[in-house]
Amino acid sequence: MIRATDVFNTSRIFTLFTRELGRVDALAQGSRRLKSPFENGLDLLSVCDIVLLRKSGDSLDLLTEAMLVERFGSLRHNLPAMFAGCYVAELLNDLTHSYDPHPKLFEAAVITLRNMTDPELLRRRVLRFELAMLRELGLMPSLDHCVHCGSESAIAQASDRVAFGLAVGGVLCRDCRNGQPHVATLTRSTLELFGHLSRPGQEWRQAGSFRDEAAARDVMSAVICHLLGRRPRMHRYLHGEAIG
Ligand SMILES: [Zn+2]
Known part of the structure; x- marks a missing residue:
């Protein structure tokens, strides 16, 4: 969970960096209600198992479920x-x-x-x-060969400053x-x-x-x-x- 933006009265758009799909923006309807379907599974910088409803065209994908996997409490x-x-x-x-x-x-x-x-x-x-x-x-x-000419020896033989x-x-x-x-x-x-x-x-x-x-x-x-x-x-x- 890498970013959250409040939208409408009770919803948020979350940006997730997912293992299988990469970066995804998804709308979580009702996620700001007291009794939301996501409970406490949507903290920033947490890892969640999610259910995502892919939408076609320009529509935002929908996040329909999220279950907390790791919260990195020490952070x-x-x-x-x-x-x-x-x-x-x-x-x-x-x-x-x-x-x-x-x-x-x-x-x-x-x-x-x-x-x-x-x-x-x-x-x-x-x-x-x-x-x-x-x-x-x-x-x-x-880091080890000249990015311009490709020479490795020219970098290895360089003085203390590169x-x-x-x-x-x-x-x-x-x-x-x-x-x-x-x-x-x-x-x-x-x-x-x-x-x-x-x-x-x-x-x-x-x-x-x-x-x-x-x-x-x-x-x-x-x-x-x-x-x-x-x-x-x-x-x-x-x-x-x-x-x-
Ligand atoms: Zn060079």
Whole structure:
């Protein structure tokens, strides 16, 4: 359940990111009544089993039943985790298309929302989710070969600083970086942290420094802003601007 909008007197339109259908907008009639057919199965950021009535043409699909499966209770008592969860929902809403299923992305979102309680790892978990999402959507930045000429050795032999083209989506060798717009500079250790965060295993928990983590956050934010053409609403909360 990634978004809810009140409509009419007693109904809501829900945006769901479903395992089998991808993103779906559906009208839940009567869901705001005290005795609604959905009871408490329709919390934002919860996983539900649903019954969906597909409509033809421009009509909204109807949500006729919802049964709560997982509520991610720990998010409800932890503000930074809640903000991060809302950011995950925002990305699912804004970067996926209706009826374009991505079961792996569904699983990645559930695992991320389930494991947000450790404040030390929260920022890394969000980065891991973003990388998993970019990979699943075919938007994964190139981290080990020049995104322009394809040379792997030119990146491996680069000095401590590696250019990262935000517009082209990946690292750039010395020859290719000239003339590219929107280029950020990454240190080798930040680039390595990105590599760990994008791979299975446990290295992502310890690899790199706090500075690398902050730099990785900045670059990922720039990548996401570039893809969306604007800044996500929840970014200010991720960067701690509103948490203090
Ligand atoms: Zn190149």
